[in-house]
Amino acid sequence: MRALSTTPFVDERAVESCCPPLSERPLSSEEAEAAAQLFKALGDPIRLRLLSAIASHKDGEACVCDVSDVxxxxxxxxxxxxxxxxxxxxxxxxxxxxxxxxxxxxxxxxMGRILSAASAKA
Amino acid sequence: MRALSTTPFVDERAVESCCPPLSERPLSSEEAEAAAQLFKALGDPIRLRLLSAIASHKDGEACVCDVSDVxxxxxxxxxxxxxxxxxxxxxxxxxxxxxxxxxxxxxxxxMGRILSAASAKA
DNA sequence: GCTCTATATTGACATATCTCGAATCAGAGT
DNA sequence: ACTCTGATTCGAGATATGTCAATATAGAGC
Incomplete structure (x- = not known):
């Protein structure tokens, strides 16, 4: 099992630089930028279907041919x-x-953590 | 005049027509379309900062003037x-x-539900 | 070597989105 | 009535994004 870029390759891993719950405190500009990249990635119906097809596929993985029918x-x-x-x-x-x-x-x-209610303030 | 509608007014409430966990089963085209609208709304750093500023503001609410500094x-x-x-x-x-x-x-x-692990299949 | 299949990249085009300044609307108070 | 302030809407320009056909790459097998 070699890798074809097992890891992403941009300034990815936005994960590492964002993600406190929305209601914990106002997001910084950098955090918001990182988090927005994540949400933008899910902001397309085709991508959501691909992700869902892969996530729900046997053993949690799928080849392109398994999910190309979109x-x-x-x-x-x-x-x-x-x-x-x-x-x-x-x-x-x-x-x-x-x-x-x-x-x-x-x-x-x-991403789920960002959306979590955290500590309700009211 | 359409009023500053307290409720949204498109085909919004995408919530009602999407949102099973991604790994539960492949999303239908309609579900993906509805969910993508939600994620797209969070796919911008300014919007994330506005949402976070409102969510973390006192009593969970804020006027525009409270959050305009973005x-x-x-x-x-x-x-x-x-x-x-x-x-x-x-x-x-x-x-x-x-x-x-x-x-x-x-x-x-x-939105959090969509991202939830649901039942891992592997 | 060659060919076949699976997937990725390139280049171009159309549409969508973000942004601003200018204009408008809505309520409060004089 | 007028004015001041908070907020929205309009119109336009620049950038980003989704899509395709054509081309390229990678491995399997002959």
Whole structure:
């Protein structure tokens, strides 16, 4: 199992620089920028369907061919998978002919943390 | 005049038509479309800062003047608040001279549900 | 080497989004 | 009535994003 960039490669891992609960305190500009990258990655119906298809697939992973049936061209699917990977939401790995994707649960959890109620102030 | 609607007014309330956990099953096209509207609303750093400023403000509410200090013009702030309101994330109410915004916790909770691990399948 | 299949990248175009200044609306108080 | 202030809407320009067809890359197998 080698890696085809097991890790994302931009300034990704936005996770590490954001993610306190929204109601804990006003987000800093940097935190907001990092968090926005994550939410932007989920702000497209095709990407949500790809992510959901992978997350719900057997063993939590799927090759591109398993999830390509979303109504757009193959390059477009590839483009969206790349965006999800660059956001840190997906991890990819080549095994022989196929490339398998799976969800990075840490990133998903970080996003959930932002949305969590934290300590209600009222 | 459509009034400063306390309730959103598009086909909003996307909440009602989406939101199963991502890993439960592949999202339908309609569910993905509805959920994407929600995530798109959070996919901007200014909107995240506005939402966070409101959520963390005293009593969980704030007037525009309380949160306008995010580095963009006042019309731009208004535009972003409107987008958050149309997504169902904010509720607005005029009281005298000021208009107060507060977070709709149900919408936030629905988004959190999508991200939740649900039943891990592997 | 060659070919076949699976996936990624490039380049171009159309649409969506963010932003601003200017204008407008709404309520409070004189 | 007028004016002042808080907030929204309008119109336009710049940038970002989604999409495709064409091309390229990578591995398997002959």
């Amino acid at each position: 109504g757009v061209s193959q390059p477009t699917v590839s483009h969206h998978l790349r965006r999800l990977r660059e956001a840190g939401l997906l991890i990819s790995e080549r095994r022989g002919t196929w490339i398998y994707y799976r969800v990075d649960p840490a990133t998903l959890a970080a | 580095g963009v013009s006042q019309p731009t702030v208004s535009h972003h608040l409107r987008r958050l309101r149309e997504a169902g994330l904010l509720i607005s109410e005029r009281r005298g001279t000021w208009i107060y915004y507060r977070v709709d916790p149900a919408t936030l909770a629905a």
